Amino acid sequence: MINGSKSLAHPIRWAMVGGGEHSQIGYIHRSAALRDRNFELVAAALDIDPDRGRAFGEQLGIDPSRCYADYLSLFELEAQRPDGIQAVSIATPNGTHYAITRAALEAGLHVVCEKPLCFTLEEAETLRTLAKSRGRIVGLTYGYAGHQLIEQARSMIAAQELGEIRMVHMQFAHGFHSAPVESQNPATQWRVDPRQAGPSYVLGDVGTHPLYLCEVMLPDLKIKRLMCSRQSFIASRAPLEDNAYTLMEYEGGAMGMVWSSAVNAGSMHGQKIRVIGSRASLEWWDERPNQLTFEVQGQPAQTLERGMGYLHAGALVDDRIGGGHPEGLFEAWSNLYRRFALAMDAADRGDSEALAALRFPDIDAGVEGVRWVERCVESANQDSAWVAY
Structure with missing residues (x-):
């Protein structure tokens, strides 16, 4: 159980680019990073408006001289300081x-970066090569990947408790953009602008989240080919989709499906993953993250609760409070940031053994997210043809 004990001898000197005063995701980053004292926020370029960013930085307790107008100034001037930053989180629109x-x-x-890492596979591979050559950690914020019951599902699948895996059904399908809200909401406008959002909207914005949960639960499941159909139910969003269905065939014959949507009217969040084996299935839903449903064919369905002693050991390591009390988004993000910090520290010390023992959404996860979106768009643009992954 995590109890607030120090994980590092000294906190990592950390900065943010983006995530200003009116950014919901910026607050989540700061809450997660600062919770366990593994990071110290010492500098930032928080806003496209330098004065507004500086004012908010001061409210966060950052030295005004280290509240920069832009990320280039931040990186250049911090590099000249003996106490300059060691890591940065990027919470800006996709195109940047x-x-x-x-x-x-x-x-x-x-680096800790919001997803998608970038727009093209070529760009993603460039970043991967650069990160590996410099020995730097790149983490992606697939936030719920830090929830304990995702680890429980991984352990159960590895222990063959489901039997042979046949199907994986994934979805992230909310309803908050079932009307053209972007006409009144600047925070949504960039998400449906190809210049800033890239080649897709919901595939990259929400679809890659359950896709990564599948990678965590089923690390040996590799996509062989896929087909995708995408729609723009709000016509003004075309060519970007606000709904998409992706069908995947895995090596070995298992099948997968991802429903990515922002127009599932009435749905609050709708991120679910169901893994179906030859003898049992399990299902997790992020709106009820403390429960994992386990259904063995011919037996009553079971609900496994977070924090209970009957779970696998790996599912208990990241607990922050005993069973019965709910944990959710902030705890999952905090667990990820804790792993990011441990990975950064191990990389700085050249401790390859410690680094190899850590699992988190890294540069490889970022590359695969970009690859998946690129292949989905390729398929959809060919009238939903099957394309090799």
Whole structure:
């Protein structure tokens, strides 16, 4: 159980790019990173408006001289300080991720980046090569991947409790954009603008989340080919989709499906993953994250609760409070940031053994997310043809 004990001798000197005063995701980053004292927020370029960003940075307790107008100034001037930053989190629109991540890696910094990592597989591979050559950690914020019951599902599948895996049904299908809300909401406008959002909307924005949960639960399941159909039910969003169905065939014959949507009217969040084996199935839903449903054919369904002693050991390591009390988004993100910190520290010390023992959404996860979106768009643009993965 995590109890607040120090994990590192000294906190990592950390900065943020984006995530300003009105950014919901910025607050989640800061809450997760600062919770266990593994990071110290010492610098930032929080807003496209420098004065507004500086004012908010001061409210966060950052030295005004270290509240920068832009990320280039942040990286250049911090590099000149003996106490300069060691890591940066990027919480900006999609179209900026590649340039900022590349600049951060070239400055010798570890990076935590919002997904998607970038727009193209070529860009993603460039970042991977750069990160590995510099020995830097790149983490992606697939937030719920840090929840304990995802670890429980992984352990159960590895122990053959489901039998042979036949199907994986995934979805992230909310309803908050079932009307053209972007006409009144600037925070949504960039998500449906190809110049800032990239080649897709919901495939990259929400679909890659359950896809990564599947990678965690089923690390040996590899996509062989896929087909995708995408729709723009709000016509003004075309060519970007607000709904998509992706069918995947895995090596070995298992099948998978991802429903990515922002127009599932009435749905609050709708992120679910169901893994179906030859003798049993399990299902997890992020709106009820403390329960994992386990259904053995011919037996009553079971509900496994977070924090209970009957779970696998790996599912108990990241508990922050005993069973019965709910844990959710903030705890899952905090667990990820804790792993990011441990990985950054191990990389700085050259401890390859400690680094290899850590599991978190890394640069490889970022590359695979970009690959999946690129292949989905390729399929959809060919009238939903099957394409090799």
